[in-house]
Amino acid sequence: MGDSSTSYIHMVQHLIEKCLIFNMTKEECMEALSKHANIKPVITSTVWNELEKENKEFFEAYAQSQSKQDRMSEEETSRMIQKMISDTSSKDPDE
């Protein structure tokens, strides 16, 4: 009834938050949840929207950081790759 809906929504929220940690977009989140948790994208999308309404500031900042990361990622990634190369050449990677 209401409880199961609430807990379901809570679960979806939890999953969305995990995706947020991964800096995923809403679409990526919908896809991931549908694929890995069998959650209908429309549900993910709705919960995401409602979360956004309740946490406007967070999502605004999230969107900003997302755009920044998109810009920076290439630069950062190449830097990281270079570092990886130098790291592996300098010492044994402990895997």
Add this chain to the structure above:
Amino acid sequence: MLAVSPLRNNTSKDDDEGEMESTFTISSDEFPDFADGNLLESIDFDDLFLSIDVDGDVLPDLELDPEILAVLPPAGEESEMNASGEKTEESDNQRKDEEENKVSTSKGDEETVSKREEPKAVKTGSKDGDKGRKSSIKGKSNNNNQGTRKVKVDWTPELHRRFVQAVEQLGVDKAVPSRILELMGIDCLTRHNIASHLQKYRSHRKHLLAREAEAASWIHRRQIYGSATPVGGGGKRDVNHWLPPTMGFPPSASPMHHQNHLFRPLHVWGHPTMDQSLMHLWPKHLAPPPPPPRPAWGPPPPADPSFWHHQHHRVPNGQTPGTPCFPPPLTAAPTRFGAVPVPGIPPHHAMYKADTGIGVPASQLRRHPLVDLHPSKESIDAAIGDVLSKPWLPLPIGLKPPSTDGVLVELQRQGVPKIPPSCA
């Protein structure tokens, strides 16, 4: 009438009387009733002090100055005025004879003085003076009007810079207005100007420092946990506990009000809000024990919100640097935020990756934190699996949950009758 006639007499004696007379006429109109005890109210002090202009705090031409100045300070003003009022009747003759007896015939003399000084200012300045006068008489008001003794100082950037220099030379807490005045060496400033400016400056500084400290503490915390996490990620029993109960996204509780402002600027500096909210997480992780695992999915949700809300309120206190929850290094660096974004990002990613990427070697992550900008399918799958299998776990970010009804209504609009759906 007591005042009026002597005034007229006085003016007749003065050279500038012509103007003064007109002034007095005006003044007399404005002095409706001296018979009452409300001398102060009825006295139009703007006339009295019109001679005091912005540039000069005194009436250099008048010998009366010191006495007037003595009378003017609000504390003593009323009594002085009253005293003078009382004497007015008696000293009619005196007034005629001596303009210098301002104290005793303050009304008349002051008017005389002011008239002498700048008769034309009387009319023009009357409004300002009126405000200034009344307010200063009522009770020491600040130097906001030009008509009062306290000259309005224009704090130009240059002037302020000198002020700041002087203050810092003396030490902000030890800076005393009189010494500042000395150090600045500007004639036009009075000690009172400096004092009020100092007060504003101090409160402004405090505000800035508080904000900086808050932000610095968060950034430090994040860095600390960012470096600590990979170590913990491998060794801890349950990786997910590194994302402990959060107080969640900054609540709008009033204690957080100040800190709320902090979040916005910090966003600008390239830190997703997420960082900050996650920052909240980690310290909290240290203090409270994680909630015990609960088999049923039902009970936890109702209990958890209250639990988290409780922490919700705790966090505002926890945010203050120096609280026991937070590691000491927080106070070490009043970092400039410009430096933060770049170093900040790697630890952020490293941390999360270590936490959620069970299959990913922590060491690798530590070294190549940015690799997970595009998270791998495995890590996502692992994270999702975690949530599904352990529903009791606290929300990693702890966003404010949407209203169930809102969601249900919206879903029904979209054609989803109920959740959980029978089939995905």
